[in-house]
Amino acid sequence: MLIEIKDLTKNYVMGEIEVPALKGINLKIARNEYVAIMGPSGSGKSTLMNILGCLDTPTTGNYLFNRVDVSTLDDDQLSEMRNRQIGFIFQNFNLLPRMNALHNVELPLMYAGVPKHERTERALKSLGRVGLAERIHHKPTELSGGQKQRVAIARALVSNPGILLADEPTGALDSKTGDEIMALFDELYNEGNTIIVITHEREIAEYSHRIIYIKDGLIFSDEPTERGKQLKR
Numbered sequence: 001m002l003i004e005i006k007d008l009t010k011n012y013v014m015g016e017i018e019v020p021a022l023k024g025i026n027l028k029i030a031r032n033e034y035v036a037i038m039g040p041s042g043s044g045k046s047t048l049m050n051i052l053g054c055l056d057t058p059t060t061g062n063y064l065f066n067r068v069d070v071s072t073l074d075d076d077q078l079s080e081m082r083n084r085q086i087g088f089i090f091q092n093f094n095l096l097p098r099m100n101a102l103h104n105v106e107l108p109l110m111y112a113g114v115p116k117h118e119r120t121e122r123a124l125k126s127l128g129r130v131g132l133a134e135r136i137h138h139k140p141t142e143l144s145g146g147q148k149q150r151v152a153i154a155r156a157l158v159s160n161p162g163i164l165l166a167d168e169p170t171g172a173l174d175s176k177t178g179d180e181i182m183a184l185f186d187e188l189y190n191e192g193n194t195i196i197v198i199t200h201e202r203e204i205a206e207y208s209h210r211i212i213y214i215k216d217g218l219i220f221s222d223e224p225t226e227r228g229k230q231l232k233r
């Protein structure tokens with residue numbers, strides 16, 4: 001099992017007040033699953049994604065990632081695991097505005113200490129993979145929304161993480177461009193990646209094979225989609 005979560009809670013502490021964001025989550029996700037997480041605003045989706053991606057730690061409960069108990073890792077080990085194994089994609093792309101597409105995609109490799117020539121080679125390959133070979137010298141302001149998201153996906157893919165975590169990846173895109181991004185996710189799934197997408201749009205979630213619906217910090221339902229059912233037949 002790639003992801004195994006047991007009785008997980010997360011409270012945010014704000015001075016005297018504790019905000020319970022997750023109230024007891026149990027969840028298993030296997031390698032090469034394609035999962036959507038849905039739920040109302042404030043239900044705990046991003047909180048869960050941050051924990052899944054080792055950007056944050058639970059208050060109580062266990063998180064086993066690749067059978068490793070994440071709570072036993074120190075900050076360096078956590079960031080190492082994150083950099084190697086998890087690719088993040090966000091609603092607002094999170095690209096560095098002064099850098100062109102190529103340099104944005106090279107960045108994670110720079111942090112990982114990969115030498116320049118190899119960095120460039122891998123970034124070019126990754127940008128080619130998402131169909132942006134012709135736009136490598138463009139800065140974010142010189143790209144469309146869909147192209148910016150492709151750069152962000154190329155950046156997420158460049159370290160060959162195997163797991164993609166996307167928080168509202170189509171939230172800032174029109175529906176046609178959103179569908180193009182989801183078609184790209186389909187391809188990445190077919191290549192063996194594990195994909196976890198947070199979305200509030202049912203049509204986007206239907207691309208996945210399983211929808212986990214979160215409500216008020218708890219899993220309200222966990223059901224296969226039509227595509228997921230076809231897969232099992």
Ligand SMILES: Nc1ncnc2c1ncn2[C@@H]1O[C@H](COP(=O)(O)OP(=O)(O)OP(=O)(O)O)[C@@H](O)[C@H]1O
Pocket residue numbers: 012013014019020021039040041042043044045046047048
């Ligand atoms: N850093 C934080 N400090 C304090 N409270 C927080 C923090 N982040 C989130 N919360 C609270 O935790 C709860 C869950 O927030 P979360 O961001 O996970 O919701 P969400 O499901 O992603 O919502 P949305 O659909 O609006 O993105 C909310 O009540 C929110 O106010």
Ligand SMILES: [Mg+2]
Pocket residue numbers: 045046047
């Ligand atoms: Mg959110």
